[in-house]
Amino acid sequence: MSAGGNSPSFVHQPVMLTECLDLLNLHEGARVIDFTAGGGGHSAAMAQRVAQGGMVVAIDRDEDAIAATSQRLSLLQDPVELKLLKSDFSGARRALLAGGADLTGTLDGALFDLGVSSYQLDGPRGFSFMRDEPLDMRMDRTTGQSAADLLQTASNDELFKILRDFGEERFAAAIARRIVERRRTVKIDRTSQLVDIVMSAVPRAAWPKDKHVATRSFQAIRMAVNNELAQIEAGLDYAIDLLKPGGRLVVISFHSLEDRIVKQRFLAAAGRAPSPPGRSPAAMLPRNDVPVLRIITRKPLEASAEEVAINPRARSARLRAAEKL
Ligand SMILES: C[S@@+](CC[C@H](N)C(=O)[O-])C[C@H]1O[C@@H](n2cnc3c(N)ncnc32)[C@H](O)[C@@H]1O
Missing domain, CATH: 1.10.150.170 (Putative methyltransferase TM0872, insert domain)
Structure with a gap:
């Protein structure tokens, strides 16, 4: 489906949805950002939670994802203020400012559901080794x-x-x-x-x-x-800037390299530098910087066996959450 396609065939089972919504701690009227709109599954659920009076900003670097999310959220009965942006994580600050929205320090929640969507994997964009396709692999x-x-x-x-x-x-x-x-x-x-x-x-x-x-x-x-790891670092830094005190950040990653970056970024923002390689997490060294985050999940959460049985993609999901101080 192209951006101008006519059906939201992007529909995708949002991973660890209950855990995300609980940890984001959303209330009516809350203002949130979904950095990985994809098929709009998490965005739509967040929109229902924040309801009328709330705001959802949804970002994706894939224009098909933006089209799918737009369509999905337009079906909601109780429309929220919606800002849709085609941007990657590192360009999101500039894209929001260019649209006249300086949201720094004003948001209640930020979500990342990293990796590729099932729509992207299902091709024909070269993400999968299961079919013979042109070898593209660009999300954008x-x-x-x-x-x-x-x-x-x-x-x-x-x-x-x-x-x-x-x-x-x-x-x-x-x-x-x-x-x-x-x-x-x-x-x-x-x-x-x-x-x-x-x-x-x-x-x-x-x-x-x-x-x-x-x-x-x-x-x-x-x-x-897709320069994925550097993108995550840029995105997390911007998400932390966007949150107001008490705002929540939730990140779902799908392999150890992503999760390691999230863990280290969280630790640094919580005022603790990662210990040298080979040392236990208990040996984390205090940093001098003023902490800006409180880590909520000491260890990453995993999807329940019930969810994995229905949605195999959830098998490798690791969720970390933190609160802005
Ligand atoms: C796993 S899917 C998200 C699915 C979504 N949560 C849902 O419920 O439908 C990940 C999405 O993030 C987007 N994405 C990944 N890295 C990105 C980046 N650096 N900047 C912007 N979007 C990115 C991908 O294009 C993809 O659509």
Whole structure:
């Protein structure tokens, strides 16, 4: 569906919805921001909670998500003030200010439900190794480099680091080498080509039993194409600025690299620096900065077994929440 599409086929089961709404602690008239509008599932539930008199700002870098969220919220009986913005996290401050809204220090809640939506995964945008599609992988298809272009232009060393750092792929060096060999003769611009490369670079005996051998490579390349980890840091900093004292921040992440950034950002904002590698969290070092957050979830919450049974995507969800001081 394009931005001008005519049906909200983006509909997607919002992950850990009850936990989000409880921890956001929303009341009628509250003003909230959803940084990852997606299919609008969380935004719609937040809108129902804040009701008339409330405000929902919904942001996404994917124009299809903005269209789907707009459509979904227009169906609500009790319309709230709605601001929809196509922006990535790092551009959100500028985008809101350009629209004449300086919301700094005024919001009651902020939500991030990170990663890709099921709509994006269901393609045909190259996010999935399950089908043969053009290798694009951009959440925002109007800007930046596609995965095919990245595979064509990155050096062997850059590809190795992407696969190692974002995919935690043991065979990063072999896969990077194979990409560079293959692109000498043909442009790698289909998902099936990348799958073949990974399958030929990883010894058969080392293929994981519980997931496809290309899972880690696809994740790594997607994260590089969308600059996902740096985006999270920028988004969290801005979300903290937007909240008023007592406002709540809730973040759901889907893999350990994302969760580590959220945890460290929360700790730093709570006035505690992460301990050096290998030290226990109890050894967290106090920081001199004035704390701006109180951490609510000492450990991340996980989805209930009931939710995972209905929505497998919830299996790897980790939710952290904090309150602005
Ligand atoms: C998991 S989906 C959100 C689903 C949504 N909570 C719902 O209930 O339908 C994540 C969304 O975040 C968007 N997204 C991810 N990273 C982003 C970023 N850095 N800036 C803006 N949007 C981003 C994606 O385009 C995707 O639509």
